[in-house]
Amino acid sequence: MVVKLYGPDFAAGKRVLVCLIEKEVEFETVPIDIIKGQNKDPDFLNLQPFGVIPVIQDGDYTLFESRAIIRYYAEKYKSQGTDLLGKSIEERGAVEQWLEVEAQNYHPAIYTLAMEILFARKKGTPSDAKAIEESEKKLGKVLDIYEERLSKRKYLAGDFFSLADLSHLPLTKYLADMGKMYLIEERKHVKAWWNDISNRPSWKKVSSSRWPVLE
Amino acid sequence: MATPVKVYGPPMSTAVSRVLACLLEKDVNFQLIPVDMSKGEHKKPDYLKIQPFGQVPSFQDESISLFESRAICRYVLEKYANQGNKRLYSTNPLEKASIEQWVEAEGQSFNPPSSALVFQLAFAPRMKLKQDMGVIKQSEEKLNKVLDVYEQRLGESRFLAGDEFTLADLSHLPNTQYLVSVTDKGEMFTKRKNVGRWWSEISGRDSWKKVVDLQKPQPPKSA
Numbered sequence: 411m412v413v414k415l416y417g418p419d420f421a422a423g424k425r426v427l428v429c430l431i432e433k434e435v436e437f438e439t440v441p442i443d444i445i446k447g448q449n450k451d452p453d454f455l456n457l458q459p460f461g462v463i464p465v466i467q468d469g470d471y472t473l474f475e476s477r478a479i480i481r482y483y484a485e486k487y488k489s490q491g492t493d494l495l496g497k498s499i500e501e502r503g504a505v506e507q508w509l510e511v512e513a514q515n516y517h518p519a520i521y522t523l524a525m526e527i528l529f530a531r532k533k534g535t536p537s538d539a540k541a542i543e544e545s546e547k548k549l550g551k552v553l554d555i556y557e558e559r560l561s562k563r564k565y566l567a568g569d570f571f572s573l574a575d576l577s578h579l580p581l582t583k584y585l586a587d588m589g590k591m592y593l594i595e596e597r598k599h600v601k602a603w604w605n606d607i608s609n610r611p612s613w614k615k616v617s618s619s620r621w622p623v624l625e
Numbered sequence: 626m627a628t629p630v631k632v633y634g635p636p637m638s639t640a641v642s643r644v645l646a647c648l649l650e651k652d653v654n655f656q657l658i659p660v661d662m663s664k665g666e667h668k669k670p671d672y673l674k675i676q677p678f679g680q681v682p683s684f685q686d687e688s689i690s691l692f693e694s695r696a697i698c699r700y701v702l703e704k705y706a707n708q709g710n711k712r713l714y715s716t717n718p719l720e721k722a723s724i725e726q727w728v729e730a731e732g733q734s735f736n737p738p739s740s741a742l743v744f745q746l747a748f749a750p751r752m753k754l755k756q757d758m759g760v761i762k763q764s765e766e767k768l769n770k771v772l773d774v775y776e777q778r779l780g781e782s783r784f785l786a787g788d789e790f791t792l793a794d795l796s797h798l799p800n801t802q803y804l805v806s807v808t809d810k811g812e813m814f815t816k817r818k819n820v821g822r823w824w825s826e827i828s829g830r831d832s833w834k835k836v837v838d839l840q841k842p843q844p845p846k847s848a
Contacts, residue, residue, distance in 0.1 A: 482718065482721075482722035506700060
């Protein structure tokens with residue numbers, strides 16, 4: 411049975427796509443146009459009551475929240491494809507810690523930047539200059555901590571690529587579109603880490619497809 | 626008897642209390658190590674060594690140091706799977722994924738507006754900081770939309786992930802406790818029939834009552 415992924419073209423959808431490819435799990439995609447508000451249609455709300463993307467259907471089973479979806483598939487298919495969870499309870503603990511750091515510290519700052527700069531541009535709505543300035547400052551502080559961490563370990567959770575690194579791929583890509591890649595490139599170890607993870611075949615495949623927010 | 630695990634941070638912190646609730650449910654002995662945030666202890670070099678973001682809680686046992694409350698909870702649930710409440714998590718992959726779905730919903734949809742309200746209404750006054758009425762209004766609107774979804778969900782099942790109290794429900798205890806007990810926004814929960822029922826049930830658990838007790842100012846220890 412093939413996994414059906416709704417709303418794959420946007421950042422959180424791409425987070426799931428990369429994981430499925432790393433785990434060698436077959437999938438099909440169903441586009442959901444959030445610019446047109448398709449995510450607020452009753453049919454979609456039946457699958458994802460918060461009206462956000464992505465959501466997956468696997469046979470009878472429905473699951474939403476991209477970081478829950480990637481945990482599920484990383485565990486279910488632990489013995490195939492790339493091991494994204496570490497080999498012990500302690501390594502898994504480190505993966506969970508840095509995945510939460512992404513979700514709670516990295517994501518809010520970079521998401522605000524993407525919404526205020528790229529999404530506002532696309533929708534033709536005014537952007538909040540103060541929010542942009544504050545978010546960039548916050549993101550810089552987080553990246554300073556990453557710089558220190560990545561000077562001691564090749565990847566965030568240890569010396570292995572994991573869900574924690576993977577989770578950063580989709581939104582970090584938007585920094586290039588915002589002309590803010592210097593945040594990555596000015597930090598030696600963060601830059602090396604980004605070059606490594608963004609050159610993975612799984613990410614190259616996913617990032618080469620449409621990024622509808624920018625068209 | 627196992628060496629107590631260490632939890633760094635004040636119990637009145639919502640994130641610290643999330644971890645304490647989990648440890649109590651799992652019968653894991655812990656030592657609570659104070660971090661005086663009013664004196665900026667969490668931003669000093671000694672603390673930054675164990676939590677580089679300068680946030681609480683931080684956690685240590687004999688094999689690992691960890692931070693981020695939801696990561697600490699997940700680690701505790703795996704490591705101590707065979708003791709205490711075994712139904713907080715699941716070994717069944719689909720059940721576990723449903724729990725993770727609602728833990729993520731808490732972290733991504735419930736937490737931002739509810740923690741903004743907790744800060745503005747419960748902590749800012751204590752810290753003599755000016756409240757931001759715009760943030761309060763926006764956060765209340767967002768939280769109302771989220772609670773409408775919860776109202777529907779909790780009409781379909783007793784707890785968020787199904788028939789059992791799990792990490793998903795536990796994760797909501799800290800912010801809701803403040804909103805219901807020390808702000809005028811408690812009605813957002815109690816006026817919704819299913820959410821109100823759910824809140825009564827989860828906050829009535831012995832483990833949560835113990836956490837609430839720990840959050841009260843402790844009497845000075847006699848010599």
